[in-house]
Amino acid sequence: MSIFNFQILIEQRQAIVDAVGGLYSRLEAMLASVPMPCKACGQCCDFESFGHRLFLTPPEWIYFQAGLTQNNIPLLPMTTGVCPYRKDSKCSVYLWRFAGCRIFNCTGDADLQSQLSEEAVAFCKNLCIQHGLEYRYLDLKTALNGVST
Numbered sequence: 001m002s003i004f005n006f007q008i009l010i011e012q013r014q015a016i017v018d019a020v021g022g023l024y025s026r027l028e029a030m031l032a033s034v035p036m037p038c039k040a041c042g043q044c045c046d047f048e049s050f051g052h053r054l055f056l057t058p059p060e061w062i063y064f065q066a067g068l069t070q071n072n073i074p075l076l077p078m079t080t081g082v083c084p085y086r087k088d089s090k091c092s093v094y095l096w097r098f099a100g101c102r103i104f105n106c107t108g109d110a111d112l113q114s115q116l117s118e119e120a121v122a123f124c125k126n127l128c129i130q131h132g133l134e135y136r137y138l139d140l141k142t143a144l145n146g147v148s149t
């Protein structure tokens with residue numbers, strides 16, 4: 001079971017899913033005009049060999065979990081340094097991937113990425129406050145495995 005195990009009302013869950021969907025649409029719109037877009041090669045989803053970590057917040061987790069549940073995709077533990085949803089070098093949960101997955105670009109503008117990340121985190125933190133959720137900022141492995149590091 002994931003460490004993000006929230007007891008929230010269905011309406012509250014839907015409001016969070018809608019809000020995170022809006023955040024992701026805004027991010028996609030801003031990133032669409034960025035030169036050298038990500039080639040979606042999947043190398044950075046191997047965190048260990050790429051030297052990368054992915055952090056996420058409760059609202060992003062709720063969005064992710066809702067997408068997986070609706071599509072009968074199981075929550076998988078992360079048993080190696082690679083995201084368990086990378087299949088054949090592609091993201092198998094592309095529509096529900098996290099803000100960090102969307103923003104990170106190994107060839108992109110680091111300042112822009114930090115700005116977008118900060119905005120996404122602030123937005124999600126505010127959503128937690130609005131919905132009375134405990135704010136956490138966990139790496140993907142911790143979230144999937146339910147073990148604090």
Ligand code: SF4
Pocket residue numbers: 044045054083084085086087090091092093094097098101
């Ligand atoms: S969710 Fe998708 S994009 Fe994000 S780390 Fe996993 S495989 Fe990569």
Ligand code: SF4
Pocket residue numbers: 038039040041042043044045104105106107
């Ligand atoms: S950010 Fe870079 S390593 Fe990661 S998927 Fe995009 S092109 Fe590949």
